[in-house]
Amino acid sequence: xxxxxxxxxxxxxxxxxxxxxxxxxxxxxxxxxxxxxxxxxxxxxxxxxxxxxxxxxxxxxxxxxxxxxxxxxxxxxxxxxxxxxxxxxxxxxxxxxxxxxxxxxxxxxxxxxxxxxxxxxxxxxxxxxxxxxxxxxxxxxxxxxxxxxxxxxxxxxxxxxxxxxxxxxxxxxxxxxxxxxxxxxxxxxxxxxxxxxxxxxxxxxxxxxxxxxxxxx
Numbered sequence: 001x002x003x004x005x006x007x008x009x010x011x012x013x014x015x016x017x018x019x020x021x022x023x024x025x026x027x028x029x030x031x032x033x034x035x036x037x038x039x040x041x042x043x044x045x046x047x048x049x050x051x052x053x054x055x056x057x058x059x060x061x062x063x064x065x066x067x068x069x070x071x072x073x074x075x076x077x078x079x080x081x082x083x084x085x086x087x088x089x090x091x092x093x094x095x096x097x098x099x100x101x102x103x104x105x106x107x108x109x110x111x112x113x114x115x116x117x118x119x120x121x122x123x124x125x126x127x128x129x130x131x132x133x134x135x136x137x138x139x140x141x142x143x144x145x146x147x148x149x150x151x152x153x154x155x156x157x158x159x160x161x162x163x164x165x166x167x168x169x170x171x172x173x174x175x176x177x178x179x180x181x182x183x184x185x186x187x188x189x190x191x192x193x194x195x196x197x198x199x200x201x202x203x204x205x206x207x208x209x210x211x212x213x214x215x216x217x
Contacts, residue, residue: 029055030062034076035111043118048072070122070129077115078136080106086144092152096204099144100184104195107188117189138177145177179207 033054037046048069052059066072084106089098106112123130152158183203187193 026055026057026061027065030057030065030072031076031079034072035080035115038073038076038118039110039114042114043073043122046073070119070126071132073115073119074129074132074136077112077119078140080109080112080115081137081141084141084144086147086151088151092148092155092157093204093208095148095151096180096207097200099148100180100195100200100203103181103184104188104200107185107195113189116185138181141181142173142177145173145180149173149176176207 030051033051034046037050037054041050046069048062049059051072052062062072066075084099084102086095086099089095107116119129119133123133149158153160184195187199188195193199
């Protein structure tokens with residue numbers, strides 16, 4: 001299920017600076033070290049120096065790629081969410097169940113849940129960090145909703161938006177993403193309840209029952 005690591009947009013944007021070429025292996029080691037440090041130390045004690053030591057790189061290497069801890073941690077979380085995929089399982093219901101199951105499994109990983117909860121908590125006091133989370137994680141993962149909608153429309157399971165309804169369809173995509181992401185995060189990380197097969201089936205049925213009112217048509 002893992003995908004080839006692509007440097008996040010923030011990091012990639014700095015790759016054009018003059019100097020030594022970037023190392024994908026170093027990027028991967030740094031992001032892995034960041035998640036491990038978060039699990040062990042928590043947000044408040046995490047430092048760029050500790051991450052550099054764990055990754056086996058100079059601290060200046062980190063600062064050439066990331067301006068500070070906020071950027072680094074968000075990118076460390078973002079690459080985990082980039083592992084999520086939406087293979088064609090034959091129906092919209094099966095597609096939804098599959099991605100919810102993947103998402104729940106990701107949130108069970110200590111490095112994922114700790115890192116996500118840390119950046120979300122910190123973002124309540126840091127608006128630039130919230131914007132970075134939105135750009136690097138939320139907006140990037142909305143691709144799953146777009147892929148799922150297009151596939152369902154091709155199968156005839158969802159209507160194709162009429163001319164001039166593109167804005168409404170986009171708003172519906174945002175709503176569907178919010179419902180899925182918000183519900184699964186609340187269930188897994190806030191309530192601490194199992195995201196098992198029966199719950200996923202009931203949630204999917206509830207979600208699909210409301211799609212007809214989601215302004216896709």
